[in-house]
Amino acid sequence: MRSLFLGLAFGFVLVRSEAISWYRIQEMFRLQSFHMYGIIGSAVLVGMASLWLIRRYGIRGPDGEALEIAPKETGGRNTRYWAGGAVFGLGWGILGACPGPIYALIGSGHTVFLVALGSAVLGTWLYGALRDHLPHY
Amino acid sequence: MSTLVDLLSRPWPWYVAGPLIGLVVPALLVWVGRPFGISSSFRDVCAATIPGKLEYFGYDWRDYAWRLAFSVGVLGGGFLAWQVLGPADPGGLSVAVSEATRSDLLALGITDQTGLVPRQLLSWEALGSFAGLTILVLGGFLVGFGTRWAGGCTSGHAITGLSNLQLASLIAVIGFFVGGLVSTHWLLPIILAGLP
Numbered sequence: 001m002r003s004l005f006l007g008l009a010f011g012f013v014l015v016r017s018e019a020i021s022w023y024r025i026q027e028m029f030r031l032q033s034f035h036m037y038g039i040i041g042s043a044v045l046v047g048m049a050s051l052w053l054i055r056r057y058g059i060r061g062p063d064g065e066a067l068e069i070a071p072k073e074t075g076g077r078n079t080r081y082w083a084g085g086a087v088f089g090l091g092w093g094i095l096g097a098c099p100g101p102i103y104a105l106i107g108s109g110h111t112v113f114l115v116a117l118g119s120a121v122l123g124t125w126l127y128g129a130l131r132d133h134l135p136h137y
Numbered sequence: 138m139s140t141l142v143d144l145l146s147r148p149w150p151w152y153v154a155g156p157l158i159g160l161v162v163p164a165l166l167v168w169v170g171r172p173f174g175i176s177s178s179f180r181d182v183c184a185a186t187i188p189g190k191l192e193y194f195g196y197d198w199r200d201y202a203w204r205l206a207f208s209v210g211v212l213g214g215g216f217l218a219w220q221v222l223g224p225a226d227p228g229g230l231s232v233a234v235s236e237a238t239r240s241d242l243l244a245l246g247i248t249d250q251t252g253l254v255p256r257q258l259l260s261w262e263a264l265g266s267f268a269g270l271t272i273l274v275l276g277g278f279l280v281g282f283g284t285r286w287a288g289g290c291t292s293g294h295a296i297t298g299l300s301n302l303q304l305a306s307l308i309a310v311i312g313f314f315v316g317g318l319v320s321t322h323w324l325l326p327i328i329l330a331g332l333p
Contacts, residue, residue: 002169003165003169003203003210004207004209004213005210006165006210007207007208007210007213008210008211009157009161009210009214010210010211010214011210011212011217011218012214012215012217013154013158014214014218015219015253016148016154016218017148017153017154018148018232018233020215020253021232021253021254022253022254022259023232023238024232024234026238026321027234027235027238029317029318029321030237030238030241030321032234032237032238032241033235036151037151038155039151039154039155042151042155043158043159043296044295044296046156047162047297047299048299050159050160050163050300051163053163054163054166054167061167061170062167062170065170067167067170069166069172069297071301072288072303072305072306073305074304074305074308078305078308080286080287080288081287081306081309082309082311082312083286083287083312084312085308085309085311085313085316086312086313086316087283088283088284088286088287088290088312088313088316089283089312089314089318089319090279090316090324091276091278091279091281091282091283091316092276092279092280092320093317093319093325094276094324094325095276095279095280096254096259096276097280098280098284098290099176099179099280099284099291100175100290102277103208103212103215104211104212104218105253105254106212106215107212107216107217107219108219109216109219110253110254111261112259112260112261113259113273115273116273116274116280117277119276119277119281120179120277120278120281120284121179121182123278123280124180124182124285125191126282128285129191129193131193
């Protein structure tokens with residue numbers, strides 16, 4: 001229930017700030033406005049400050065557990081991060097939407113993004129099928 | 138009341154939207170006990186719906202029901218923001234992008250620049266064209282494949298990962314950006330070459 005509510009708020013902000021707009025992503029990758037950089041940059045700063053406060057005051061989770069985000073594993077050439085990231089970026093640049101916005105666009109009535117969602121799920125499945133043959137580190 | 142409606146319907150500036158999005162990180166962590174990330178929900182959809190014996194999908198997706206609930210929430214948020222409290226004439230609205238972007242896109246053949254997304258490319262009618270089909274199917278596929286290979290998307294790597302000062306996420310975000318630059322400046326013009 002709580003995550004449903006948080007998703008609702010997140011989707012609302014994505015639409016209201018035009019971050020789900022294909023035009024905005026084009027503008028970002030053409031370096032023609034600060035808008036998207038401002039959104040992502042200030043989100044990171046607030047996220048960083050919040051994580052610092054959570055650590056500083058030892059704030060605990062819903063079941064009283066210590067809250068720590070385990071850093072993702074790195075090593076070797078870190079192939080999965082730069083290569084996987086670049087593949088994601090290639091898709092992001094043409095589709096103009098990353099996973100959050102895909103959901104928000106469908107909800108906002110741009111139902112053709114169901115095709116993109118289906119395709120993304122298929123891409124995820126193919127990764128799962130090829131995983132053992134792909135370089136990761 | 139009219140001020141409130143006005144506030145809700147005008148595009149929110151980055152310094153309002155960004156911090157609100159950043160607050161999703163601690164909110165999910167403290168209230169749900171989970172790190173913020175959306176694209177793993179695609180994996181849950183695979184685990185829940187596609188039959189097969191792949192090890193990668195061999196887990197009980199119900200253990201991650203919070204991720205699907207969050208995704209359904211994002212869908213609902215989109216509905217609320219656009220269909221319920223949206224502009225009176227959503228189709229006629231133009232996104233407030235810069236003039237430079239508008240003229241670049243015009244040069245690529247995107248003549249109708251109204252709406253939240255260009256309907257020449259991203260609509261059910263456009264799905265019948267080469268450009269529309271390629272953008273939705275290839276774009277969606279690369280997003281889905283790339284995000285699992287990299288282990289996160291904009292929310293998991295760019296926002297959560299950078300907030301957590303992770304090297305892996307910095308590398309992934311540089312990858313996102315390089316990929317996006319390449320597809321915007323080289324791939325997209327090729328795909329749009331056939332626009333009438």
